Amino acid sequence: xxxxxxxxxxxxxxxxxxxxxxxxxxxxxxxxxxxxxxxxxxxxxxxxxxxxxxxxxxxxxxxxxxxxxxxxxxxxxxxxxxxxxxxxxxxxxxxxxxxxxxxxxxxxxxxxxxxxxxxxxxxxxxxxxxxxxxxxxxxxxxxxxxxxxxxxxxxxxxxxxxxx
Amino acid sequence: xxxxxxxxxxxxxxxxxxxxxxxxxxxxxxxxxxxxxxxxxxxxxxxxxxxxxxxxxxxxxxxxxxxxxxxxxxxxxxxxxxxxxxxxxx
Numbered sequence: 006x007x008x009x010x011x012x013x014x015x016x017x018x019x020x021x022x023x024x025x026x027x028x029x030x031x032x033x034x035x036x037x038x039x040x041x042x043x044x045x046x047x048x049x050x051x052x053x054x055x056x057x058x059x060x061x062x063x064x065x066x067x068x069x070x071x072x073x074x075x076x077x078x079x080x081x082x083x084x085x086x087x088x089x090x091x092x093x094x095x096x097x098x099x100x101x102x103x104x105x106x107x108x109x110x111x112x113x114x115x116x117x118x119x120x121x122x123x124x125x126x127x128x129x130x131x132x133x134x135x136x137x138x139x140x141x142x143x144x145x146x147x148x149x150x151x152x153x154x155x156x157x158x159x160x161x162x163x164x165x166x167x168x169x
Numbered sequence: 170x171x172x173x174x175x176x177x178x179x180x181x182x183x184x185x186x187x188x189x190x191x192x193x194x195x196x197x198x199x200x201x202x203x204x205x206x207x208x209x210x211x212x213x214x215x216x217x218x219x220x221x222x223x224x225x226x227x228x229x230x231x232x233x234x235x236x237x238x239x240x241x242x243x244x245x246x247x248x249x250x251x252x253x254x255x256x257x258x259x
Contacts, residue, residue, distance in 0.1 A: 071242070087182075087251035094246075099239035107232040110224055 009034055026138070069144055069168030072096045078162040098144060098168070105140045108132065144168060172240045173198045178255040197258075 010031065017027040076092040083090045111119065116133045123130050175195040182188055212230075219226035243258045 083249065085250040087249075090247075090249040092247050093244075095242070095244040097239050097242050100236065100243065103232060103235035103239050107229075107236060110229055110232060112222055112224060 070098055071169050072098060072101060073165070073167055073169055075165040076162070082162050101144075102137060102140060105135055105137050108135055109137075170241060171197075171201065171237050172258045174259050176255075176257040176259065178257075179253070181252040 013022075013027055013030045013034070016022045017024065022030070072095075074092070074094040074096070076090075078090045080086060080089065111132065113133070116131075119132050120130070123132070174197050177193045177195065178190070179192075180188065180190040215229070216226040219229055240258050244256070246253070246255045248254075
């Protein structure tokens with residue numbers, strides 16, 4: 006057993022990473038070894054704690070830095086005269102990650118109440134399932150995703166969500 | 170790095186098609202200095218509250234700090250009814 010594999014298994018045994026994270030890290034390690042067999046014994050892919058599994062999946066270069074939300078609604082939609090209404094929001098990805106970390110601190114007994122409140126307001130999400138590694142996956146998909154929403158008839162509202 | 174300043178820009182047009190604009194630079198670092206004593210007082214109170222609800226206070230402080238430090242470069246711009254409002258955190 007090589008050192009990299011051993012350190013991943015030690016992290017798993019110490020409870021610092023979950024079984025899924027360990028599996029992903031091992032898969033990443035295998036993929037890395039396949040791509041550069043000569044370097045595998047020299048490099049040190051020892052994972053850091055916590056979200057190391059998530060980072061192993063995301064390529065370092067081309068990583069999105071901002072989430073952009075663009076909303077454009079015409080006068081019929083908003084009821085406001087004087088041209089279309091536009092909203093342009095740029096949020097650093099770090100802020101989203103920090104938000105997920107903060108959400109992770111919500112006590113388990115509060116999750117059920119929050120989930121019920123969310124679904125009551127038309128947002129059917131399970132708070133306990135929002136984890137940093139899930140966010141990384143979402144960001145990966147948002148990087149090349151553009152969502153255009155057009156309303157019916159005269160209500161033209163366009164929403165674009167993308168990463169850059 | 171926590172946000173040091175914020176920039177607020179408001180622009181609007183009157184019925185006579187006259188353009189008015191107003192910009193404001195907010196030195197947030199002064200606000201942090203003013204809030205520092207309050208934060209120091211609140212630290213043990215929050216730690217006690219965390220003990221009560223069984224939340225790791227250190228993790229809470231770390232998460233709050235990471236939210237604060239990831240605020241720079243946040244930008245919100247709204248244009249509606251001949252008015253433009255821009256808020257930029259730096």
